[in-house]
Amino acid sequence: MKLLHTELLIARHFKNSVFKNQAIYIITFFIGALLLFAAFSGWDNYKSQNETSEKYQHESREDWLKNPDKNPHRMAHYGNFAFRKSTSLSVFEFGMEPFFGNAIFLEAHKQNTANFSEAGFSNSMLRFGEISIAMVLQVLLPLLIFFVGFNSVAYERENGTLKILLSQGISWKQLLFGKVLGIASVVMLLFIPTIIVLVLIWLTLQNFSISADETIKMLLFIGFHFIYLMFFCVAAVLISASSKTSKKALVSLIGIWLIFTIILPRTTQAIGAYLYEAPSKIQFNSDIEKDILKQGDSHNPNDVHYKAIKDSLLRAYKVDSVQKLPFNYSGFIMTEGEKISSNIYNKHLEELLKIYARQNSFSKAVSFFNPYIAMKNLSMGLSNTDYDSYIDFQKQAEKYRYGMAQKMNALQVKYISNKKPGPNDKPLTIGREHWADLEEFHYEPKGVWEVLKTEIVSVISILLWVILLFVLIRIAAKNLKAI
Structure with a gap:
C-alpha cells in the first residue's frame, strides 16, 4: 500500500504540473x-447509409x-x-467501408462486384480523409500522450530534481510507474468521456436492445483501445527516462509516432502489393x-458440350427430341450452365483472394513491429469495416445470387413446356405468385469469434507489445542513472 501511495503521489504531482x-488546455x-465532430459525423453516416440501404x-x-x-x-x-x-460499431471505426461498395446487382450467369461506395461519389471531406473516433484514439491521442510525457523524467534530470527524488528513497520503479499513471490520468480525461458518449450512441442506435455478440x-473495442493508449504512456516515460534532455526525448517520440502511424502503414501496403501482385479487374x-x-x-x-448432354438425355429417356422430354430441357441446360459458370468464377475468385491474403499477411506480420497496425486491423475487424x-x-451475395438463379431454373424445369409457342400464341409463363418463393436477401455480419480468429495476430501483437514495455520498465529501473 505504501508503494502504491508513493506512485499515486508522483502521478498526482505530474498531473498538476501538466x-x-x-497549451495543454488548447490541445x-x-x-x-x-x-x-467524429461522433456526430459517424452517427450521421451510419443513419444515412442504413436508411438508404x-x-x-x-x-x-x-x-x-x-x-x-x-x-x-x-x-x-x-x-x-x-x-x-x-454495424453499430462502424459509427466509431469507418475502416475501409467508404471505399468498398455496399450494393451488388445479382443476375443469372454473371457475378458482379459491389458498387456505390462513398469514394465513388467522393466529396472534399472524403478526399481529405474522414475523421472517426477510432482515428482520433489511434493517431491523435498517442501524439497527445507524447506531448504530455516527453519531459516526464527528462525534465527532472535537467533541473536536478531527479537526484533529489531518488535520494529521498523513491526507487526508479516507483518513479516510472508513477509517471505512467500521471500521463494516463491526463489522457483518461478525454478517453473516459469519449467511451461514455460512444456507449450511449451505440445503445441508442440499437434502441437499447443489444445482442451478446455486439x-x-x-x-473488446474499448478494452484494446485502453491497452493501446497505455502502451504509448509507457513508451513516453521510457524514452523520456533514457534521454538526457527533454528536447531529445520529444524528437525521438515524434519520430516514433511518425514511423508507427504514417510511414510504416503506407510502406507495408505498397510492399505487400509489390511482392504479391494481383491481376487487374x-x-x-x-x-x-x-x-x-x-x-x-x-x-x-449447337454447342458441343451441351449437345453431348442433350444426346445423353435423349438416350436415357428413349425419345428422339427434347420436346418429348418429361421436363423443360432449356431449364435443365440453364441449371447446368449456371453451375459451371459459378464454379469457374469461384475458382478464380479463390485464387485472387489468396493473393490478397498474402498481401494482408505481410501487413499483419509487420504489426509485431508496429502496434498501430495491429490496433487498426483489430478495430476494423470488430466494427466489420475491414x-x-x-x-x-x-x-453471401454470391450464394444468394446462385440460389436465385437455380430456383428460377428449377421453376422453368418444372412448369414450362418444351413445346415452343407459335407466332400467335402467348409466351410460356408461370404465375407471379412464384416470385415470393425467393426469400429477401439479408446480410449477416461476422460474429465476434470469427473476427478474433481472423485477427489473432493483431491481438497477440498488442498484448506482446504491452508485456514487452512493462518488462523494459523493470529492466530500466535497474539500469537507469540519475545523470
Missing part, C-alpha cells in the same frame, strides 16, 4: 472537439414481387439487389470468360 501549461479542447432493399424486393407472369429464366436475368447494412465486440474477368467459353455456351443449341467483412458480403 495543467500549469496553458485537449481541440482533440475533444474533434471527438465530438433499407429503402432500396425494400424497393428492390417490391419490384421483384410486382413482376407479372413471366418465364422464370427472364426473372433470373431481371435480377435483384443485395445491400450491406453497417456487447462482446464493444467491450479486366484481366480477372477476361480469364473467367475464357474458361467459361472452354466449357461451352449454354445459350447456343477487407474480410467486405469479402464476406460478396460471398
Whole structure:
C-alpha cells in the first residue's frame, strides 16, 4: 500500500504540473472537439447509409414481387439487389467501408462486384480523409500522450530534481510507474468521456436492445483501445527516462509516432502489393470468360458440350427430341450452365483472394513491429469495416445470387413446356405468385469469434507489445542513472 501511495503521489504531482501549461488546455479542447465532430459525423453516416440501404432493399424486393407472369429464366436475368447494412460499431471505426461498395446487382450467369461506395461519389471531406473516433484514439491521442510525457523524467534530470527524488528513497520503479499513471490520468480525461458518449450512441442506435455478440465486440473495442493508449504512456516515460534532455526525448517520440502511424502503414501496403501482385479487374474477368467459353455456351443449341448432354438425355429417356422430354430441357441446360459458370468464377475468385491474403499477411506480420497496425486491423475487424467483412458480403451475395438463379431454373424445369409457342400464341409463363418463393436477401455480419480468429495476430501483437514495455520498465529501473 505504501508503494502504491508513493506512485499515486508522483502521478498526482505530474498531473498538476501538466495543467500549469496553458497549451495543454488548447490541445485537449481541440482533440475533444474533434471527438465530438467524429461522433456526430459517424452517427450521421451510419443513419444515412442504413436508411438508404433499407429503402432500396425494400424497393428492390417490391419490384421483384410486382413482376407479372413471366418465364422464370427472364426473372433470373431481371435480377435483384443485395445491400450491406453497417454495424453499430462502424459509427466509431469507418475502416475501409467508404471505399468498398455496399450494393451488388445479382443476375443469372454473371457475378458482379459491389458498387456505390462513398469514394465513388467522393466529396472534399472524403478526399481529405474522414475523421472517426477510432482515428482520433489511434493517431491523435498517442501524439497527445507524447506531448504530455516527453519531459516526464527528462525534465527532472535537467533541473536536478531527479537526484533529489531518488535520494529521498523513491526507487526508479516507483518513479516510472508513477509517471505512467500521471500521463494516463491526463489522457483518461478525454478517453473516459469519449467511451461514455460512444456507449450511449451505440445503445441508442440499437434502441437499447443489444445482442451478446455486439456487447462482446464493444467491450473488446474499448478494452484494446485502453491497452493501446497505455502502451504509448509507457513508451513516453521510457524514452523520456533514457534521454538526457527533454528536447531529445520529444524528437525521438515524434519520430516514433511518425514511423508507427504514417510511414510504416503506407510502406507495408505498397510492399505487400509489390511482392504479391494481383491481376487487374479486366484481366480477372477476361480469364473467367475464357474458361467459361472452354466449357461451352449454354445459350447456343449447337454447342458441343451441351449437345453431348442433350444426346445423353435423349438416350436415357428413349425419345428422339427434347420436346418429348418429361421436363423443360432449356431449364435443365440453364441449371447446368449456371453451375459451371459459378464454379469457374469461384475458382478464380479463390485464387485472387489468396493473393490478397498474402498481401494482408505481410501487413499483419509487420504489426509485431508496429502496434498501430495491429490496433487498426483489430478495430476494423470488430466494427466489420475491414477487407474480410467486405469479402464476406460478396460471398453471401454470391450464394444468394446462385440460389436465385437455380430456383428460377428449377421453376422453368418444372412448369414450362418444351413445346415452343407459335407466332400467335402467348409466351410460356408461370404465375407471379412464384416470385415470393425467393426469400429477401439479408446480410449477416461476422460474429465476434470469427473476427478474433481472423485477427489473432493483431491481438497477440498488442498484448506482446504491452508485456514487452512493462518488462523494459523493470529492466530500466535497474539500469537507469540519475545523470
